[in-house]
Amino acid sequence: MVDVGILGATGMVGQRFISLLDKHPDFNLTSLCASSRSAGKRYEDATTWYLDEPMPESVKDIIVTDSDPNEVSSDTEIFFSSLPSEFAAKKEKAFAKNHVVASNASALRMEKDIPLIIPEVNPDFLAMIEEQQKNNNWDGFIVTNPNCSTIALTLTLKPIQDNFNIKKVHVSTMQAISGAGYDGVPSMAIIDNLVPYIGGEEEKMESETLYLLGSQENGNVTPCNFNVSASCHRVPVVDGHTEAVFIEFEDDFEISEVSDKMSSFKGLPQELNLHSAPENPVIVTEMEDRPQPRMDRNANNGMSVTVGRMRKDAVFENSLKYVLVGHNTIRGAAGASILNAELINNKIL
Ligand SMILES: NC(=O)c1ccc[n+]([C@@H]2O[C@H](COP(=O)([O-])OP(=O)(O)OC[C@H]3O[C@@H](n4cnc5c(N)ncnc54)[C@H](OP(=O)(O)O)[C@@H]3O)[C@@H](O)[C@H]2O)c1
Structure with missing residues (x-):
């Protein structure tokens, strides 16, 4: 021990x-x-x-x-x-x-x-x-x-990056109040309301994601070759961040292939059978009204991210949309x- x-x-x-x-x-x-x-x-x-x-x-x-x-x-x-x-x-x-x-x-x-x-x-x-x-x-x-928001997003982007060519990513978050700490958001500011600003959050998502999906040599990190643009919002949910993700690919793709790559994604923690490693870091649900924070934040003891509403964008070419939920103080912290x-x-x- x-x-x-x-x-x-x-x-x-x-x-x-x-x-x-x-x-x-x-x-x-x-x-x-x-x-x-x-x-x-x-x-x-x-x-x-x-x-x-x-x-x-x-x-x-x-x-x-x-x-x-x-x-x-x-x-x-x-x-x-x-x-x-x-x-x-x-x-x-x-x-x-x-x-x-x-x-x-x-x-x-x-x-x-x-x-x-x-x-x-x-x-x-x-x-x-x-x-x-x-x-x-x-x-x-x-x-x-x-x-916390970056971790959930990046876990879902990694299996896509490994198997497809990503051109750009947009993400819009709906973040739980626990993410701001116990004294973080006054109840009068958040009940019956939404706050469309979380200081520094968009910059963190936009820079950390590129770093994590980049490569490193001798301590120097080369960021991945696509950009991420984020819009971050606080919502009246206690735990569990929700994110709407929009990805443009370089080429056409099949939804079933993206879904399979996400569901079967595993990494070193799963290979080493580490105690807190979830069997599946990303769970894909086909239920049309999921994921939802109250229902999905505790997936695999809060260590898995749940993805749903995966669909091709009907307006923009070669584009994918999905919604994810991750537990912000467990998987995110x-x-x-x-x-x-x-x-x-x-x-x-
Ligand atoms: N909440 C999330 O979802 C989340 C996710 C990712 C990262 N984080 C990061 O995790 C950190 C903590 O967040 P939190 O939500 O747990 O905040 P929190 O509820 O406000 O807790 C802050 C903790 O730090 C201690 N502390 C405050 N001032 C200190 C000082 N001058 N010296 C030593 N200790 C001090 C407090 O101790 P006392 O009780 O003695 O004041 C308390 O234990 C932050 O950096 C936050 O950005 C949070």
Whole structure:
């Protein structure tokens, strides 16, 4: 068993980490860190628990510490980070001197030598770690996972990219409120409403997707050869991001072929039989009114993305439309970091 800890353990994503790490076969949760507001308190007293499932008994009495590497045991090998981005860069780098950091925060994504990974899509980017350790003189290292909407989109684009020539991608998101954190969206702003702006989200989707579907050599990433344009919106759904995807191909294609390639798509986590790897990262449904967030976000414990309404565009040539749903705090956040750590544990530690 590998001892692990969480930075940002009291937050929305932190709680998902706790729930997903409870009874994990490889990881033993020993350390919970948050801000100085929570430090010194029992976890149960420091946290407003929001998940449907109860807080695991095993964490209730753990005393929360500040997110400071001097306050934690050197035996804790991996730290999962769900720190707010404004504090993440400095704190994650401090932890990386002696620990592995698997981060959700956007602060260090795309930074040279720090791999941004979806294990089914670009596991080869882990090769950057050696250079990262050498350049920083660290015994540990940092690995990041993408933004929640990007992960769901990219998992569906990868089997298409591998088998067809994509010319361009447009995506319009309908994102859950949990994506903004516990204090993120005031109820008066979102009930009976929709907010057509999520700061920085479109830029993240447009740049991270190209990086993930690109190639890397010696830490230099060449983005994939098509562009993605995103429009992002917040909707009154608690968990589960929905995305309407529009793809133009270079040539004509068959819907059945695209659907087959998506349904049969598997990657390294499935080959290695990693604990959190879903059997099928992408599920294709033929039900005409699915996917829907409440019905489909928990597919394969929230680790699969569900695709439906796959059809040829009746107006534009060589074009495909579909709708996807992915769980934003599981596949899009905590589950993504845990799968990254399972891959690292299998391949590097
Ligand atoms: N929610 C999602 O769907 C999602 C998806 C992908 C990525 N992310 C990213 O994950 C991160 C966390 O998001 P969240 O939704 O979990 O936020 P959140 O609910 O607001 O939780 C923030 C956590 O960070 C801690 N914290 C705040 N200020 C701190 C400081 N100065 N030093 C150390 N710890 C501090 C908080 O501890 P206290 O309780 O002590 O204040 C809390 O544990 C963000 O970077 C976000 O962009 C979120």
